[in-house]
Amino acid sequence: MERERDRGKAETAAGGTAAGKMKSWEEWQPQADGGMDELFAVLGYKVKSSDMAAVANKLDQLEMAMVTTMEDGISHLSTDTIHYNPSDLSGWVESLLTELSSASNFDVLPQQIGVRGESSSNLISFSNDKPIQKNRKVIYDYDLRAIPGGAICSSGNEEENPNHEPDIGIKRHRFSPGTEFLDNTSLAAARPVVLVDSQETGVRLVHTLMACAEAVQRDNMKLADALVKHVGILAVSQVGPMRKVATYFAEALARRIYKIYPHDSLESSYSDVLQMHFYESCPYLKFAHFTANQAILEAFAGANRVHVIDFSLKQGMQWPALMQALALRPGGPPEFRLTGIEPPQPDNTDALLLQQVGWKLAQLAETVGVEFKFRGFVSKSLVDLDASVMDIKPDNVEAVAVNSVFEFHRLLARPGGINKVLNSIKAMNPKIVTIVEQEANHNGIVFLDRFNESLHYYSTMFDSLESSGSNQPNSEDFVMTEVYLGRQICNVVACEGPDRVERHETLSQWRGRMNSAGFDPVPLGSNAFKQASMLLALFAGGDGYRVEENDGSLMLGWHTRPLIATSAWQLKPAE
Amino acid sequence: MKRPLAVAGDSNMNKKLKQEEEEMSKEAEAVLLDDNLLTEVLKHVDDGRTLASAACVSKQWKRTAHDDQLWELICTKHYNRTPLQLRTVVLALGGFRRLYSSYLWPLLKPSSSSSSSPPTVSAWPCLPPAPAAVPTRSKARWGKDEVNLSLSLLSIKYFEKMSFNNRGK
Numbered sequence: 209m210e211r212e213r214d215r216g217k218a219e220t221a222a223g224g225t226a227a228g229k230m231k232s233w234e235e236w237q238p239q240a241d242g243g244m245d246e247l248f249a250v251l252g253y254k255v256k257s258s259d260m261a262a263v264a265n266k267l268d269q270l271e272m273a274m275v276t277t278m279e280d281g282i283s284h285l286s287t288d289t290i291h292y293n294p295s296d297l298s299g300w301v302e303s304l305l306t307e308l309s310s311a312s313n314f315d316v317l318p319q320q321i322g323v324r325g326e327s328s329s330n331l332i333s334f335s336n337d338k339p340i341q342k343n344r345k346v347i348y349d350y351d352l353r354a355i356p357g358g359a360i361c362s363s364g365n366e367e368e369n370p371n372h373e374p375d376i377g378i379k380r381h382r383f384s385p386g387t388e389f390l391d392n393t394s395l396a397a398a399r400p401v402v403l404v405d406s407q408e409t410g411v412r413l414v415h416t417l418m419a420c421a422e423a424v425q426r427d428n429m430k431l432a433d434a435l436v437k438h439v440g441i442l443a444v445s446q447v448g449p450m451r452k453v454a455t456y457f458a459e460a461l462a463r464r465i466y467k468i469y470p471h472d473s474l475e476s477s478y479s480d481v482l483q484m485h486f487y488e489s490c491p492y493l494k495f496a497h498f499t500a501n502q503a504i505l506e507a508f509a510g511a512n513r514v515h516v517i518d519f520s521l522k523q524g525m526q527w528p529a530l531m532q533a534l535a536l537r538p539g540g541p542p543e544f545r546l547t548g549i550e551p552p553q554p555d556n557t558d559a560l561l562l563q564q565v566g567w568k569l570a571q572l573a574e575t576v577g578v579e580f581k582f583r584g585f586v587s588k589s590l591v592d593l594d595a596s597v598m599d600i601k602p603d604n605v606e607a608v609a610v611n612s613v614f615e616f617h618r619l620l621a622r623p624g625g626i627n628k629v630l631n632s633i634k635a636m637n638p639k640i641v642t643i644v645e646q647e648a649n650h651n652g653i654v655f656l657d658r659f660n661e662s663l664h665y666y667s668t669m670f671d672s673l674e675s676s677g678s679n680q681p682n683s684e685d686f687v688m689t690e691v692y693l694g695r696q697i698c699n700v701v702a703c704e705g706p707d708r709v710e711r712h713e714t715l716s717q718w719r720g721r722m723n724s725a726g727f728d729p730v731p732l733g734s735n736a737f738k739q740a741s742m743l744l745a746l747f748a749g750g751d752g753y754r755v756e757e758n759d760g761s762l763m764l765g766w767h768t769r770p771l772i773a774t775s776a777w778q779l780k781p782a783e
Numbered sequence: 784m785k786r787p788l789a790v791a792g793d794s795n796m797n798k799k800l801k802q803e804e805e806e807m808s809k810e811a812e813a814v815l816l817d818d819n820l821l822t823e824v825l826k827h828v829d830d831g832r833t834l835a836s837a838a839c840v841s842k843q844w845k846r847t848a849h850d851d852q853l854w855e856l857i858c859t860k861h862y863n864r865t866p867l868q869l870r871t872v873v874l875a876l877g878g879f880r881r882l883y884s885s886y887l888w889p890l891l892k893p894s895s896s897s898s899s900s901p902p903t904v905s906a907w908p909c910l911p912p913a914p915a916a917v918p919t920r921s922k923a924r925w926g927k928d929e930v931n932l933s934l935s936l937l938s939i940k941y942f943e944k945m946s947f948n949n950r951g952k
Contacts, residue, residue, distance in 0.1 A: 498935065528942035529935035532876075536866045536934070568945050572938070575875045577868060735928075742932050746889055 413442040413454050420461055421659040429465055436461050449670035456694040460701035480522050485688035490676055491747050492772045495740050495764045497526040500642040502736035503776040504609045505533050507640035511607035513543045519612040521548030524565040528572055535576040543579045558586045591625050595635035608636055613644040620711040630725040641777040647770045650700045651711040662700045672766035676747050715773040722777050730776040731760030821847045831857050831883050854879035861926040876941045886933035891925055
């Protein structure tokens with residue numbers, strides 16, 4: 209084992225006393241002490257079994273630190289280090305780590321020691337904050353202590369010792385008498401920022417992000433600029449979902465600070481493709497389609513002609529399943545008409561794409577034996593459409609369903625947009641309106657609130673991706689899904705005004721709107737719930753997903769956090 | 784059905800017994816080798832896994848067990864009245880055996896599938912996906928809901944795989 213070799217080197221090079229000590233260690237009886245790891249005890253190291261994971265983690269970090277530090281780092285360790293208490297393995301490693309960091313050069317930028325570590329993906333529990341050491345001198349442009357606000361401040365219990373451990377319960381400084389190679393007071397005096405504990409840096413990362421957002425809120429762009437750079441450095445030390453989320457948010461914040469807004473055409477290009485990857489990699493969109501289809505199917509019961517108006521056709525993935533269900537319904541399939549709406553593409557391929565999707569659906573309809581008609585509209589915004597172009601037939605001839613997946617929130621970007629569209633929908637006289645939206649409030653007036661909300665939301669989202677992607681973490685689907693979500697993050701954080709289209713609102717907010725616009729809720733039946741639950745079982749990480757019923761609507765979430773909600777509506781009966 | 788080797792008696796008796804034995808094994812073979820008979824027998828299998836295992840016995844058994852009608856019986860065993868169009872639709876979308884192996888079977892695996900393999904088509908169509916060292920048993924009770932979900936997934940997959948033969952104008 210490499211580590212043992214290194215340790216051996218350090219120990220033997222340390223001199224005779226150490227070697228002498230080593231001999232006496234071998235004579236130690238392995239103590240059947242409560243909780244001590246026996247294998248280590250045989251070698252003479254007392255390590256509690258409960259501490260094993262943490263010790264292994266530290267050894268990992270030490271190895272990384274040794275590899276990435278300067279050339280004479282190792283020799284420094286091997287000559288100057290005298291280890292007196294071999295049983296305190298964790299303490300020894302810890303002391304090596306802090307020694308390494310104190311020996312590293314005091315650059316202008318904090319020395320980054322690349323470390324691996326488990327990412328703390330539990331971002332929700334912000335209350336576990338670690339106090340920032342007040343007596344630590346930060347060689348940095350802006351003293352982090354200067355930040356006002358609750359984001360970074362000591363929670364009251366200040367420690368003298370920097371880099372103290374989170375609750376792992378390893379006692380540091382359990383040195384036997386005679387230890388003199390680390391002077392605690394000198395440690396406390398001047399220390400550069402050393403990022404060796406990934407859990408701690410994880411929390412620090414979140415705090416820095418929030419502090420940066422606060423700085424932006426207060427229009428303190430200089431401070432925000434410094435902080436966002438700091439976030440970038442901290443983010444590199446993380447792994448997994450936290451790193452990705454932090455990177456996207458940092459980029460979005462930077463765009464906001466420097467006012468480099470993403471170009472509009474860049475935003476909408478490939479959005480279809482990206483959503484396809486999102487569709488494949490996680491169950492949210494499938495859940496949405498299945499539950500909406502179930503509601504539509506039930507509303508269409510008994511109708512001989514049906515017309516579905518889809519506000520964002522994309523690749524048309526929602527409709528094969530509905531078509532199949534219509535084909536197999538008792539009494540035979542109705543005549544099925546689909547109207548699909550898509551925004552214009554920068555390269556003008558929109559009409560062609562619409563046509564292709566329509567053609568594919570027509571092929572499928574012929575295969576399963578359903579009479580099918582398709583019509584496509586290219587429209588920059590739903591506001592520009594109204595019922596007259598839809599060729600609506602009277603109520604007794606044709607049943608109409610309006611379907612909107614992730615489209616309504618965009619209408620909130622322009623005043624009056626949503627109301628105009630809701631009125632158009634009413635004019636279409638639908639039997640049912642199905643709405644799928646993200647379950648979050650990213651449309652608050654205060655930027656900081658939006659930021660915090662979206663940080664929660666997308667962290668959870670990325671978390672769920674991570675677990676369901678454990679089989680193929682680097683597959684194209686996952687990478688593209690991350691880009692898809694990253695674009696949303698960028699829009700929520702960096703854009704304003706009519707450009708900020710990702711104005712997600714919660715189900716209760718939508719309920720209020722629909723109610724005042726003249727719609728009544730239609731509860732989604734138990735069939736939808738059953739289908740959704742069964743669907744989740746097919747996904748790896750299936751036990752993390754939760755389907756919830758909320759007053760007739762269905763929500764899919766990750767653990768306790770709902771992320772997407774499907775609801776169905778009908779016109780209030782005329783009085 | 785072993786005859787005791789040491790049969791006391793004349794060689795005539797021996798010859799006769801051997802002849803009988805040969806005849807019986809020929810009959811047995813005849814039963815096993817006849818496709819129609821085999822199909823009849825397999826029609827009574829009500830469990831997909833058993834049918835799939837049967838398909839692994841020999842080439843002939845595979846041929847017979849892959850008959851879509853057998854799989855149709857399994858997929859529709861919970862329907863009181865099968866929708867008239869079911870067969871047309873399913874055959875057009877890929878057949879009942881594919882419906883079972885690609886979509887119904889992953890749904891029926893015990894819920895510990897969250898930790899195990901992804902729900903893709905298994906490499907061998909007749910074998911269930913490699914179990915994670917746990918003997919997989921189909922869900923004891925499954926019904927129309929599972930079949931409906933599988934049908935939806937089948938149609939989606941069919942749609943995804945469609946390509947454009949003649950591009951639009």
